[in-house]
Amino acid sequence: MESFTGYLLPFPQFPTRNKQLNLKNPILILFYLFIMMRNKQLDLKNPILILFYLFIMMFNQLAVAVSNDSPYSPQDNIAIDCGSSSGINKANDQRIWEGDIPSTYLLATNEASFNHEALNPPKGDSDRVPYQTARLSRSEFTYAIAVTPGQKFIRLHFYPDHYGDFDTSKAFFSVKTAHFTLLRNFSAFLTARALHRVGIMKEFLVNVEATNDLNIALTFTPTPSNSDSFAFVNGIEVVSMPTNLYYTEDAVNEGPKFVDRLPNLYTIKNDTAMEMVYRLNVGGTFIPASEDTGMFRSWDQDNDYLTISGFSRAPFENNHSLSFTNKTPAYTAPAEVYLSAASMGNITQTSINGYNLTWEFTVDSEFFFLVRLHFCEIEDAVKTVDGRVFYIFIANETAEYHADVISWSGGMYTPVYKDYVVFMPVTGVEKKSNLSVALQANPEKFRTAYLDAILNGVEIFKLNDSTGNLAGTNPDLLISQPTISPPNEPRKNGRTSIIVIVSAVASSVVLLSAVGFFIFRCGRKVYNSTAVEGTTKWGPFSFTTTKSTKTGGSSLPSDLCRYFSLAEIKAATNNFDDVFIIGRGGFGNVYKGHIDNGTTTVAIKRLKPESSQGAHEFKTEIEMLSKLRHVHLVSLIGYCNDNREMILVYEYMARGTLREHLYNGDNPPLSWKQRLQICIGAARGLHYLHTGAKHTIIHRDVKTTNILLDEKWEAKVSDFGLSRVGPTSMSKAHVSTVVKGSMGYLDPEYYRRQQLTEKSDVYSFGVVLCEVLCARQPLVRSVEKRQMNLAEWARSCYGNGTFDEIVDEHLRGKIAAECLRKYGEIAVSCMVDNGSERPSMNDVVWGLEFAMQLQQSAEDNVGVIGAFGEMKGEDDEISLLNGSQFSCSWEDMSKLKSSEESKTSSSEQSSDANNSNKGMSGIVFSEINYPKGR
Incomplete structure (x- = not known):
């Protein structure tokens, strides 16, 4: 045995450290055997040793079955x-x-x-x-x-x-x-x-x-x-790293696909720096750096980033050997990445409803990102081209209409990756953006054998900007967060500790006594607000308010508004640190802040000092919102008017504006029912403004950026700087005023006559409804002339029976024909030229709830939402709202519910559902009839 061990010693003498010698290469093994024989380091007379070396060669050849190439050995x-x-x-x-x-x-x-x-x-x-x-x-x-x-x-x-x-x-x-x-x-x-x-x-x-x-x-x-x-x-x-593993080869006219941009390819040149922000083993376990292919990359699990919508993913693993290629060498990613995956399983046609596999990643705004997706078809059921075809959406844009892993790779168990580049703009909500990767099963059955999608791995890299910068912002810091505890001081002797404790207690008693006496003497005095900075007051709004007002509880009274000192605002925003900016506008910057010792998150809007118009809008918004409380209006928590600063403090709306979820953002598309529910909420908020307060309030700037969404997707109307109180006497139906508003949403009648009524808000909301349906801006100059103005295009298409032309591509095949017809009727009726012929917001709420019922009924009774169908019925005339009545009524809704009830197996369940639906509008009226309950 000693001689046998001695014969093994020459192997370590070869340069195997740092993987310079690849023992998995049989040719190299034979070469070193030959060298050893020439140097008489290998005794050919020993058959056991010869067999042993041959066994090593065969074993390493088998080990190479998962790859055509060996893992990478870094030079540095x-x-x-x-x-x-x-x-x-x-x-x-x-x-x-x-x-x-x-x-x-x-x-x-x-x-x-x-x-x-x-x-x-x-x-x-x-x-x-x-x-x-x-x-x-x-x-x-x-x-x-x-x-x-x-x-x-x-x-x-x-x-x-x-x-x-x-x-x-x-x-x-x-x-x-x-x-x-x-x-x-x-x-x-x-x-x-x-x-x-x-x-x-x-x-x-x-x-x-x-x-x-x-x-x-x-x-x-x-x-x-x-x-x-x-x-x-x-x-x-x-x-x-291997040359051009992530960079673009100079001699090859190829590169990552530039999503939603022309030219379609993006070149990552050698003068580019990148930062790895995410690297995931999808469907598998964590892979430490030591188990990478030689580059010491670690691969995280994807659980924290997967958003499940309707379906749970089906992770699976496979121990089959892999066939790597020249385009996808063995060092591209560990075999474990390609031998595990996430898919939905072969689902049924009727189960497709939006994105079934979506991953969301928080990234820095205003950078380009390289997104690498790793694929390998490892399910035995999918063996041929067109076996599994699916869509890929990146950052809410279509990256692939016909993703087919077998077609890309050439066969089963053959890894392949696809690279994409996207730009993440500032959305106005945060300096961070949401980069989503979404896979959707192809709904067209004839294009694929399996309604499914698959993904094995994800890598995301940030590319430097034009100045060479890769740096982003630091995460938010809650003001009340404790820092890491400082080191413990060395222990003093017991006597010293006792002296220190006694001294501290005595000092505290003296200090508390002095403070108590001071409070007793001064308790009845009222101090000017500038005397003590850093305190909160409650009181009716007034620019001349200087005295604090006592409150009897923590809840905000409906007619009062909390006053913040400038010191409190600075503490909430870390002295207006740019890190906390979540939005910018004509008014100024909006900061994310934390008040009440960091327990409450708020949005803080700070007026630009040079704004000439802002002072009036500042005063108007406080006067309006301090008297209004409604579930679908953004709540004003308070304001600050110190040292010529004009600052408003609102409740924080976690999901930002409605527009950011429709287009030009980085969020996955909203489903149709989500959009309907948001429209219903916003309509209720406007209805309350028009009829729920003492006097009619006309918003005057209704648009998708002024409809905010909280964490539960509740819609709330915001930004009341342009709002006006409506007519206060029966003799006048309008208010004469200078025209203000936003282009694309502005009521043409108000623009022509300079006479403002609540029907001007109705017109703007009609434009919002069209914007929600088609996910584009109200005014676009880069399209053909008839499509430039969204309101005119929508009315034209509705009149021609081609209203489905304007529907967002993400909603195609998902809206019931009757629902779309009713929704179009509401939207177009809101935008008729004569304001008196437009519906009230009450009618709009009714109509949208009816459209929701039609959608739900189609889904429950049919299970599949088919094509939109012809918009023209037996009567080609446009059914518009006349005065205050729709072409539908509560009687129509009752008939619809009765129809649903007769098709439900359980009458008790039907009754409960109907009662719930009937309560939708009841909420609006109960809030109006009982204002004390608001």
Whole structure:
């Protein structure tokens, strides 16, 4: 046995470390056997040893069955354990990390930097390398890392903790390399908190040109505007990648598909830097960096990003061998990615209803993103082209109409990936955007054998902007959030502790006594509001209000409005930090803020100081909203009028504006029933304005950006800066006023005659209904002339019986013909030229509820919503609302419900459902008849 062991010794002498020798290549094995025989290191007289080497060769040949190529061996594989003086450190995955003390990587000029151990290093099974030590500095420092030319991964590791006197909650810094800004004013503390992780890693991709200076210089710079700030880093990786794995090859006229843009291809050149923001093993488990294909990429599970709509996904795994290709080599992704997937299962035709598999990712706005989708057909039932064909939507735009994995890859168990580039604009709600990846089964049965979709993996990369910047914003910080506890002070002796405690108690007693006496003496005095800054008052609105008003409870009285001091507003927004901006408009910026010790999230609208018109609108909005309370009106919580600042505080609407969910946004399309329900809610809000208050209130700026959505998708009308009180006497039916409003929504009659009535709101709402149906702006100049004005186009199509022309493509095949006909009747009736012939908002609410009933009835009784059908019936005349009556009535709805009831197996269930539906309008009237209950 000793001689046998001796014969095995030559193998480790070959350059197998760092995977320079691929033992899975049988040709190389034979070559090394030949060398060993020539050097007499292999005894041919020993048959056991010969068989052993042949076994190794056969075993490795079998192991290669999952790939045509071997995994990648990076030419540069550098891992720096920053702040460590231990020399070589081995992580849990056996990867070797090199300490930077002493080190050739850290520039000698960085004498002001410090190394320190973490106060609370990772515990248990967590990897302590490289998170046990850190390099920290209050001044700029640089790592210069010598590398070979080519494309590289740069990974920066951060572990926010206490390092001696350095509290990482105060660390804000930037990181640059070459002309790229990787991070700017970055807070590892805030980022880790938002991700609910103790440590974080930021991965970047750059290209190193073959020049004289083959160094990657990483410069860390503390944010200069913060005197307490410093920079730190725990670990740095630099790893080579295969050429053009993510970049576009120069000689090939190919590139990622540019979604919804022309030209259709996008080139990712070598002068581009990227940041990896998401990398997921869809349908599978977490894959650690050590189990990647040689590039140390980690692959997360997709559970946290999958939005389930109607169907649960069906994850499955398969242990079949894979056939990699030249276009998709074995190093593209681990085999585990391609051997697990998510699909819906072969569903029925009647089950298709919108997106069945959707993943949503939060990304920074105003950047281009590379989205790589990994596919592999691993279900035995799908073996041929057209076996499974589906749609792919990225960022709410169609990326593929005919996705067919077998057609793309060439066969089963053959991996393939598809690249797409999308631009994520600012939507006006947050600096972050929602990038969605959605798969929908092809509803056209003749195009596919299986109504299904499949996805194996997702990678998303952010591309640098025109200035070389990759940095985004830090996550929100709740003002009341506690920071990491500071290090414990060394224990003093018992006597000293007792003295300190007694002194503290005595001091507290004296202080409390003084405060109590002061309050007793001053309790009856009323102070000017400017005397004590930082307090909240409640009182009727007045620009001259200076005295606080006592309230008897926490609820806001219907005729009062909360007054905020400027100090409170600054605390809620971190002194108007741009990080908290969620919208911009003519009025000014809108901030996301936190009041009442961080327990309540609010929207804070700050008037631009130079706005000449804003002061009047500011006063108008407070006067209007402070007296109005309705479930479908945005609530005004309070205002601030300190130091010439004019600020409004509203309830926070988590889902932003209706428009952002219709077009030019990054949200998945709303279903038809969602859109109907939102329209019903907005109509109820306007109906309340017109009839529920003491005097009619005319909004005057009804549009989709002024209809906001809360987290439950409840619609609320907002922005009352242009609102006017309607006629206050029976002798006048209108208010004469200067024309104001938004182009595309403006009532033509009001524009011509300058006479404002509530029917002007009705006209604008009719445009909103058309906008909701077709998901486009009211005015578009880039289309043919007849389609430029949405209102005119909709009326023309309705009159010609081609109303289905304007329907959003995402809704085609999903709207019942009768529902569409009724909806069109309502919308067009709202937009007739003569305002007196338009319906009231009460009638609009009734009509929309009836349309919802028609849709529900079609779905319940038929199960499949077919084509729209001809819009013309037996009578070709347009059925318009005349005065206050629709062509439908409650009697019609009762007949419809009776029909539904007769087709329901359980009469009791029918009765309950009908009672629920009848209550829909009853809510409106109960709120109007009993104003004290509002």
